[in-house]
């Protein structure tokens with residue numbers, strides 16, 4: 001790939017260019033400290049994986065980057081500029097889009113309607129032209145094909161697609177509407193092996209198109225298949241922060257499983 005990433009040449013993204021940086025970020029909810037001193041770097045054309053058990057602080061991290069909750073310490077930089085969002089709109093305007101696990105789709109509506117939901121193309125040359133349905137169908141079909149999503153009929157209700165395909169449509173939608181940074185909240189958590197594969201391929205496609213991806217997951221295997229950078233959170237703090245070359249899948253899995261605690265447990269449970 002050339003310096004300027006193909007699909008997003010218009011956005012001027014260069015592989016490795018930092019898009020979002022968290023430096024010593026913390027978040028307290030009153031007396032509860034949900035996140036402490038976390039560093040995170042999201043770069044164009046890279047996947048940053050955030051792993052952690054329940055209560056580790058993953059959702060809090062997403063909320064800070066996506067503009068739902070402001071951080072209470074440290075700094076959040078977007079394109080090198082210090083920010084503290086007071087609404088998701090502000091993050092979205094800077095190209096930071098979040099795809100939540102419980103996708104906001106309307107199951108009985110067609111795939112193309114869901115693709116354009118809330119951002120429908122309206123008007124046209126005729127003042128009473130209404131929605132530009134044919135154009136929306138064409139664009140949704142083209143965008144899904146471009147990223148290799150095989151939807152046989154763009155007019156079928158989105159509820160008839162598999163969970164993995166629905167995730168992919170939501171990601172394609174975010175990309176089409178200008179995302180430069182894509183935050184994926186456990187996109188493979190509810191999926192089987194095959195459907196997870198569909199989503200992981202799509203994450204790789206978004207990365208190859210030059211986006212900076214934050215992939216939140218419990219699953220080290222999934223993370224290792226696509227990740228360039230790995231951060232493991234535990235009780236609100238980073239216990240591992242490593243580039244791909246500096247950590248093996250086995251180490252990632254052990255750390256996720258509890259590392260030293262697991263070794264201790266294994267000693268305790270040692271059977272004669």
Ligand SMILES: Nc1ncnc2c1ncn2[C@@H]1O[C@H](COP(=O)(O)OP(=O)(O)OP(=O)(O)O)[C@@H](O)[C@H]1O
Pocket residue numbers: 029032033034052053054055056057058059060061
């Ligand atoms: N609005 C809130 N008010 C008070 N405490 C909160 C709030 N949101 C999160 N917390 C606390 O912050 C800590 C981190 O929670 P968070 O939801 O970020 O973890 P998580 O890694 O996303 O977990 P899960 O995978 O279970 O969603 C938890 O101890 C949680 O109870």
